Amino acid sequence: MMIKSRRSFLKVAGIAAIGMGAAPVMNLAASEPHGSAQPKTEKNEETLHAERWGMVINTSKLNEEVVEAIKEACHKSHNVPDFTIEPDAEKYSGTRPVRDGQEIKWIWDEHFHYAFPDKEDEFLAEKFHDLPFLVTCNHCKNPPCVQACPTQATFKREDGIVLMDYHRCIGCRFCMAACPYGSRNFNFRDPRPFIEETDPDFPTRTKGVVEKCNLCAERLAKGEQPHCVEASEGAIVVGDLEDPESEIRTLLAEHYTIRRKQSLGTEPSVYYIV
Amino acid sequence: MLEIAIQGSKKYWLWIVLLLAVMGAGAIAYADQFLNGLQITGMSRDVSWGFYIANFTFLVGVAAGGVMVVIPYYLHDYERFHRITILGEFLAVACLVMCLLFIVVDLGQPIRMLNVLLYPTPHSMLFWDMIVLNGYLFLNIVVGWKVLEAERNQIEPVWWTKPLVYLSIPFAIGIHTVTAYLYCGLPGRGFWLTAILAPRFLASAFAAGPAFLIILCYIIRKFTKFDPGWEAMQTLSKIVCYAIIANLFFFACEVFVVYYSGIPGHLSHMQYLLFGLHGHNMMVPWMWSALILMGLGAIFLLIPKLRNNRALLPVTCAMIFFGAWIDKALGMIAGGFVPSPLHHVNEYAPTLQEGIIALGVYGAGLFVLTILYKLATTVKEEVRG
Ligand code: SF4
Ligand code: SF4
Numbered sequence: 239m240m241i242k243s244r245r246s247f248l249k250v251a252g253i254a255a256i257g258m259g260a261a262p263v264m265n266l267a268a269s270e271p272h273g274s275a276q277p278k279t280e281k282n283e284e285t286l287h288a289e290r291w292g293m294v295i296n297t298s299k300l301n302e303e304v305v306e307a308i309k310e311a312c313h314k315s316h317n318v319p320d321f322t323i324e325p326d327a328e329k330y331s332g333t334r335p336v337r338d339g340q341e342i343k344w345i346w347d348e349h350f351h352y353a354f355p356d357k358e359d360e361f362l363a364e365k366f367h368d369l370p371f372l373v374t375c376n377h378c379k380n381p382p383c384v385q386a387c388p389t390q391a392t393f394k395r396e397d398g399i400v401l402m403d404y405h406r407c408i409g410c411r412f413c414m415a416a417c418p419y420g421s422r423n424f425n426f427r428d429p430r431p432f433i434e435e436t437d438p439d440f441p442t443r444t445k446g447v448v449e450k451c452n453l454c455a456e457r458l459a460k461g462e463q464p465h466c467v468e469a470s471e472g473a474i475v476v477g478d479l480e481d482p483e484s485e486i487r488t489l490l491a492e493h494y495t496i497r498r499k500q501s502l503g504t505e506p507s508v509y510y511i512v
Numbered sequence: 513m514l515e516i517a518i519q520g521s522k523k524y525w526l527w528i529v530l531l532l533a534v535m536g537a538g539a540i541a542y543a544d545q546f547l548n549g550l551q552i553t554g555m556s557r558d559v560s561w562g563f564y565i566a567n568f569t570f571l572v573g574v575a576a577g578g579v580m581v582v583i584p585y586y587l588h589d590y591e592r593f594h595r596i597t598i599l600g601e602f603l604a605v606a607c608l609v610m611c612l613l614f615i616v617v618d619l620g621q622p623i624r625m626l627n628v629l630l631y632p633t634p635h636s637m638l639f640w641d642m643i644v645l646n647g648y649l650f651l652n653i654v655v656g657w658k659v660l661e662a663e664r665n666q667i668e669p670v671w672w673t674k675p676l677v678y679l680s681i682p683f684a685i686g687i688h689t690v691t692a693y694l695y696c697g698l699p700g701r702g703f704w705l706t707a708i709l710a711p712r713f714l715a716s717a718f719a720a721g722p723a724f725l726i727i728l729c730y731i732i733r734k735f736t737k738f739d740p741g742w743e744a745m746q747t748l749s750k751i752v753c754y755a756i757i758a759n760l761f762f763f764a765c766e767v768f769v770v771y772y773s774g775i776p777g778h779l780s781h782m783q784y785l786l787f788g789l790h791g792h793n794m795m796v797p798w799m800w801s802a803l804i805l806m807g808l809g810a811i812f813l814l815i816p817k818l819r820n821n822r823a824l825l826p827v828t829c830a831m832i833f834f835g836a837w838i839d840k841a842l843g844m845i846a847g848g849f850v851p852s853p854l855h856h857v858n859e860y861a862p863t864l865q866e867g868i869i870a871l872g873v874y875g876a877g878l879f880v881l882t883i884l885y886k887l888a889t890t891v892k893e894e895v896r897g
Contacts, residue, residue, distance in 0.1 A: 334548070339556030339858055348854060355855040356777065373854075382699055388638035389627040408627050409550075409620020412638050414560040418700020420853040424560055424620065427551040445549035446620025502699040 284461025288478035290398035291377060291453055292507040294489045297369055299473035305347050305370045311469035312345050312451070317433050317442045325431035333431050342423040344451040345374040345466055356499055366512070372474075374466075375400060375421040375451040376498060376506030386416035392448070398479075398507060399453045409446040418499055419506075422450045479507060513661060516890045517883045523735070524886070531879045538872010541865050542617055550620060552865045558852040559845070559860035561618070563870050566841035568614035570720070571877075572691045573713060573840060575607035575648065577721010579684035580751050586677050592744045595892065596729070599740065601656040602884035603725060604684070608649040610877035617869055637693045644686040651680040656884070664891045688713045695848065703781035703847040706769075712762040713840070718755035719806075720836040722748045723829040728885070730826045738889040738896075742822075749825060753813035756806055756832050763803075763839075780855065785847045792857045795846045798838050805835030 313320065321336040347370035351358045354371075377400045383392050384400060391407035394400050414422045428445045436442060440456060443449055453476070454464030467474045477486035486509075489495075495509040520528075545552050555562040581600035584590035616622050633639050655676050662669035692710035699705065726748050729740040770782045783789055785799045809832035812818045819825065851857045862870070 334551065337551060337554075337556070339558060340551060341557060352854040352856060355853075358776075385635050386637070386698070388633050388636040388642075389624075389631045390633055391627070406624070406627055406631070407621065408624045409622075410615075410618070410638060411560045411620070412636070412694070414557075415695075415701065415848075416698045418698075418853050420558065422560075423557060424555075425549065426553075426555070427549040444621075445551075448620075499700060504699060 282459065282461070286458045286461055288397050289480035290379070290478065290507065291458075291476065292398070292479035292486055292509065293377075293453070294475045294477075294486050294495065294509045294511060295372055296473045296475075296489075296493075296511040297371060298511065299471065300370055300372065302370065304469070304471055304473060305372060307469045308372065308466045308474070309343075309345055309347075311465040313343070314435070315437050315465050316344060316440050316452075317429075317437055318342055318344055318449075319429035319432035320434065321432050323432055323434055330431035334427075336432075337426070340424075340426040342425065342429065342449065344423075344449075345372055347371060348373050354496065354498060356501065357496070369512075371510065372466075373419065373421070373498070374508065375417075375453075376419055376504070376508045377451075377453055379505030379507060380503060382416040382418065382504060383413035383422065386412040388412065395455075399455050400450075401452055401455060402447075402449055404441065404443050404447050404449065407447040409448065411448065413448055418502055418504060422448050424448050513657075513664065513887055513891070516887050520886065527882065528879070531875050531882065534875030535872050535879065538869050538875060541868040542872065544865070545617070545869060546622070552863060554861050554863045554866060556858060556860065558856060558858040559849040561845055561849070562860055563841075563845075563862035563866050564614045564618035566845040567870055567873070568611050568618070569691060569713075569844055570837050570841040571607045571611045571614070572645070572687050573717030573836075574721045574724055575604040575611065576684045576688040576714070576717045577719075577725070578604035578607075578652070579681055580718050580722045580755075581725065581748070582677060582684070583681060584747070586674075587681075590747070592741055592747060595738075596725070596740045596744050596748075598656055598660055598888045599728060599732075599885065600721075600725060601652045601659075601680075602888060603721070603728065603881065604652045605649060605656065605884060606877045606881035608645060608652070609880050610873050611645060612649070613873045613876060614870075617873065637690060637697060641687075641690045641694060644683055644690050648680065648683040648687050651676055651683055655680060656888075660888055660891055663895060666895065685714065688717050695844070700777075700853055701848055702775070702778035704844075705778070706766060708762050708765060712759060712766070715755050715758035715762055716836045716840050719752050719759055720833050720840075722755070723752045723833045723836075726752070726829045727826050727833070732885065732889055736889040736893065738892045745825070746820070749813055749819055749829070752829065752832060753810060753819070756810045756813070756836070759836070759839075760803075760806055760810060780851050781847045784850050784857070785843055789851060790857050792850070792859050794859050794861065795842065795850075798842055802835045802838035802843065805831040806839065809835060 312318070319342055321341055325333045350362065350366045350369065350371055353373050377398055379398065381392075381394055381400050384394050387393075388410060389406050389408055391403045392400065392413050393403070409424070411424055414424060425443050425445050425447050430436075430442055433442060454462075454466075457464055464476050467476050475486050475489060477484040479486060481487060489511065490509060493511045495511050497506045497509055500506070553562055578600035581593045581597050585593035585597045616625065619625060628639060628642055655673050658673045659669045689710045692713040695701070695704035696706060696709040726745050729745050732738055732740060767782060770778045780789060784792065785795050787793070788796050809828050812824065812828040812831075818828070846860060850859060
């Protein structure tokens with residue numbers, strides 16, 4: 239109920255930028271003297287829709303270069319801080335050194351036995367050991383993070399994307415304890431000094447809130463493919479899991495795929511072709 | 513009644529000033545955390561809860577332990593606890609104050625704290641935890657205060673304190689059960705994912721709470737003219753004894769299941785705590801100390817001669833209290849988060865600043881406890897004298 243009413247509020251307010259699929263047309267400059275002062279909302283015809291968004295990662299098509307490109311494309315455009323850079327000494331004087339382990343990453347590579355700890359196998363094919371497995375938020379069908387969040391700052395949209403409201407999050411980090419995939423990040427500090435070039439199309443975050451991959455909801459709303467898909471040279475496909483005609487379903491039909499920690503019942507929406 | 517708190521001996525004021533100083537230091541350290549974020553802690557992406565939540569968990573237990581004097585007195589008319597029920601209730605109040613403070617200092621955005629009320633979310637256990645914690649706090653304040661006031665005026669407490677007392681009993685069980693549910697309902701955290709977590713929490717709570725109460729009784733006897741009664745303390749020590757044995761037994765069950773089934777997702781955490789994992793063994797000496805402290809404590813309490821030894825009893829209680837603290841505070845957090853969901857082993861240790869903030873919270877709790885106990889003991893002295 240709560241989620242519903244908030245959704246419709248967002249719709250009315252026309253915050254299409256975060257992917258509600260409706261672009262506001264606020265023609266203030268041209269407002270006629272007798273015209274209505276109400277902002278108009280209008281459907282963006284380009285918006286990509288799905289009943290349930292999912293992702294297929296073809297690991298054999300990945301190599302180190304592509305992986306780096308993917309990570310960079312995602313992190314740069316989402317203003318994810320890079321703690322390896324030196325912050326601008328003038329603008330951000332007195333920035334403290336960064337502690338180990340407090341980093342932020344939305345998508346990154348892991349060895350097979352870390353990405354799939356329950357599928358560890360001492361006789362696993364050699365090539366598996368060196369392949370980079372990209373991991374990110376799985377946009378679970380039954381997301382424990384959503385269940386745990388006491389403020390609904392983490393919520394699941396009707397199309398399956400698990401999103402964050404950075405302005406509502408209280409930073410209790412219950413969702414981080416709940417996520418079985420280590421997909422969530424906490425802003426232990428103000429991230430802004432560590433963003434080399436701020437992308438104006440996406441909000442920066444403040445200290446004390448949690449963040450993670452949003453499946454590029456802001457791009458899907460504009461009819462564009464996620465950054466990782468574009469940078470992946472065909473290794474990543476994002477599409478509608480519920481649509482039998484979709485490319486992603488074809489891939490699932492043609493290949494043997496695995497998901498992370500399937501036995502937990504969270505129903506990850508990210509599939510791996512190995 | 514509060515005027516009692518501002519009349520005291522030199523020692524009393526010295527203690528108050530000391531506590532204020534500790535709280536002040538904590539506040540300064542916290543101000544920095546407030547401005548610069550939780551970067552000042554030793555927490556990380558992998559170990560996203562630390563010393564604050566650890567102490568929170570433990571203190572919920574001590575607060576719940578107060579019910580161990582309430583039940584015998586109110587449900588079984590055990591007269592010997594008459595004098596100390598108020599101590600149990602006020603101990604619960606002080607502990608809950610600390611619990612709430614620990615939650616607040618742990619938040620990344622404490623200013624938005626009320627979002628939990630603005631967007632009530634019944635499917636989140638944190639929502640329920642907030643309700644039971646505040647409810648139990650409220651009940652204990654009201655009941656403790658009203659009963660003490662009545663005692664001072666030498667009249668019967670108002671009738672409605674009784675139902676509130678009865679209500680506080682399920683609330684006491686509730687606060688610790690729900691706190692356990694915060695942990696044990698999470699898929700993918702093998703160490704916490706066990707149905708015995710809530711019972712184990714309760715067992716260790718019913719040991720740690722009364723153990724601390726016994727120590728407090730000793731302190732009260734030393735510094736005031738009020739005598740809580742040796743028999744009452746003896747009964748309490750038997751409660752501690754049974755509870756700590758139950759806790760150890762539950763732990764043994766846990767160890768058996770984990771090692772006999774051998775499921776890696778569950779085993780690796782226990783392995784990390786007890787023997788170290790991939791060369792990381794920071795927790796090993798702590799965990800074994802905890803087991804030894806609790807085990808020895810149980811033995812000391814089991815043997816009547818040792819239990820009745822007035823000089824040994826406070827030491828035994830301190831051992832059990834400290835052992836339970838390591839087990840439930842440090843062990844619960846470290847065991848739960850190490851190894852991480854991806855089976856990386858990143859250990860956690862609090863920073864000095866984190867420790868100072870935690871100390872400040874303990875200072876605040878002891879401050880509340882001191883004031884409340886001062887009221888209680890003075891009223892009791894007045895009435896008897
Ligand atoms: S992967 Fe983690 S953060 Fe993403 S939806 Fe699942 S539980 Fe939530
Ligand atoms: S940290 Fe934020 S998103 Fe995560 S559970 Fe708490 S309020 Fe929700």
